[in-house]
Amino acid sequence: MFERFTGPARQAVTRAQGEARALGSDRIGAEHLLLAILSDPGDPVAVLLARSGVDHAAARADVGRRAAGTVDGPALAAIGVDLAAVREAVESAFGEGALERRPPAERAPRRRPAFSPGARKVLELALREAIRLHQKEIATGHLLLGVLRAGEGPALDVLAAHGVDPAALRRDVEAGLGSSGGRAA
Template sequence: MFERFTDSARRVVVQAQQEAQELRHERVGTEHLLLALVREPATPVAGLLAGVGLDHPAVRADVRRLAGGDVDGPALAAIGVDLDAVREAVESAFGEGALERKPATGRRERTRSRFAADARRTLELSLRETVRLKGLEISDGHILLGLLREEQGLGGRVISGRGVDVVRLRQEVEAALA
């Protein structure tokens, strides 16, 4: 399927994998595809997304909040939890770096993340959007259309949580692709 992807669409897929790795997520989901779409602000798709309030810092903050990836140190400190003391106690009992995610013993670390079902579905929908619009290649705009159509994953939750008018954004993306 990737042979029909434009260079920009391939970059989105590679950058989605990088986003998942940077966030220490085991699978690439729709949230990582969305992060990849807004990662390079100079692209037309990222410009459309920025126009509705979706830029890389905002999306990343929402992904971390919704995926539970950030620990709120000040909030924990307010209830008497000292994160440094917890880390020190865990590392003294289990060794340095015990709180860091690592592959299971005996397994090599994967260099590429696997795609979650919602991300695979989004990529499939991007192909369907390309066919529907009578395109020959799948671009980053088609990936965005697939993401907007998928709706179930975390990427869709980030978009809806920002109050984006999805119908209008779809129209703008389709106009940009025409």
């Protein structure tokens, strides 16, 4: 299937691996594919996303926050969990800073991240979108259409958090793919 990918789409898939690693993930998710598309500000799809209010830095911060999760101290206290006591117990057993996320550079090297089921689904849906649009190549626009067609997941959550209307974005991406013959977008 990758032989059908345009150069920019291949580069996006490759950059998704770097995005996953940079965020400390051992799996490449659809959200990393979205970040990889956004990381090339010259890509027509990234330009379209920027016009919709989504840029790489904001989306990356959002993905990072979602991956890290948040601790709601007051909610835990309401059910009798003393967060400070938990932290103290963990640090006394495992050392100071045991609960802190270490930057990726401080972690032991890992094997190459594998594609999550969600990312594999997006890649398959990108192929289906290219076929549906009667285009021979899979471009970054098709990757984004695959994200949109997946219908759920962290990548769509990021788009929703930035106020993106998926139906409008789909129309805009399809229009861009139609005007470029599927090559550039």
